[in-house]
Amino acid sequence: MAKKGVTLLLFLVLVVAAEAHQLQDGEPTAVGHAGRRGEAAAPTHLHFYFHDTVSGKSPTAVRVVEPPAASSSSPLSMFGMVNVMDDPLTEGPEKDSDPVGRAQGLYMASDQATVGFLQAMNLVLTSGPYNGSTLALLGRNCPLDAVRELPVVGGTGAFRFARGYALLRTHWLDFRTGDATVEYDVYVMH
Numbered sequence: 052m053a054k055k056g057v058t059l060l061l062f063l064v065l066v067v068a069a070e071a072h073q074l075q076d077g078e079p080t081a082v083g084h085a086g087r088r089g090e091a092a093a094p095t096h097l098h099f100y101f102h103d104t105v106s107g108k109s110p111t112a113v114r115v116v117e118p119p120a121a122s123s124s125s126p127l128s129m130f131g132m133v134n135v136m137d138d139p140l141t142e143g144p145e146k147d148s149d150p151v152g153r154a155q156g157l158y159m160a161s162d163q164a165t166v167g168f169l170q171a172m173n174l175v176l177t178s179g180p181y182n183g184s185t186l187a188l189l190g191r192n193c194p195l196d197a198v199r200e201l202p203v204v205g206g207t208g209a210f211r212f213a214r215g216y217a218l219l220r221t222h223w224l225d226f227r228t229g230d231a232t233v234e235y236d237v238y239v240m241h
């Protein structure tokens with residue numbers, strides 16, 4: 052009888068300890084960035100346009116790997132294609148509007164069923180308060196979707212420790228050449 056009582060007590064102690072531990076684990080999340088910076092957490096919002104030019108005499112994105120002809124995937128998907136880009140970023144939607152940086156990296160067709168890219172790139176900012184800082188993005192980009200979300204996985208300079216996300220919306224697309232202008236809204240905690 053006494054032994055049973057001790058076992059029950061031990062069980063209760065363990066349950067209470069486990070709950071206390073859970074509460075402790077929850078705390079850092081609740082405090083988050085606000086606690087670290089001692090102020091209300093508000094992400095930095097960057098807004099600009101990205102120009103991907105694959106056609107003409109001076110493309111800013113080049114095909115380095117053609118999709119293999121023999122492939123079981125949908126021909127639309129371009130599965131296996133790799134493009135490397137050094138695309139200009141501008142303040143407004145026009146290509147000759149004020150430059151704010153470059154998008155340097157690659158997009159690779161990695162979905163067999165549809166047009167779906169793995170996009171890995173640095174946004175290299177060249178003007179304004181973040182001139183000289185970079186953001187690293189890595190994610191899935193299905194260019195035919197109305198809105199695509201890419202994670203911001205890091206950054207340099209003003210963006211050290213950066214975490215966030217980017218929302219991409221096609222502003223203009225030439226289906227014949229593949230040239231496109233994409234509106235970017237980037238939200239970053241740093």
Ligand SMILES: *[C@@H]1O[C@H](CO)[C@@H](O)[C@H](O)[C@H]1NC(C)=O
Nearest residue numbers: 150176177178179181182183
């Ligand atoms: C950005 O920084 C570089 C290096 O410090 C400087 O040469 C350049 O003029 C700056 N650009 C703008 C638009 O402020």
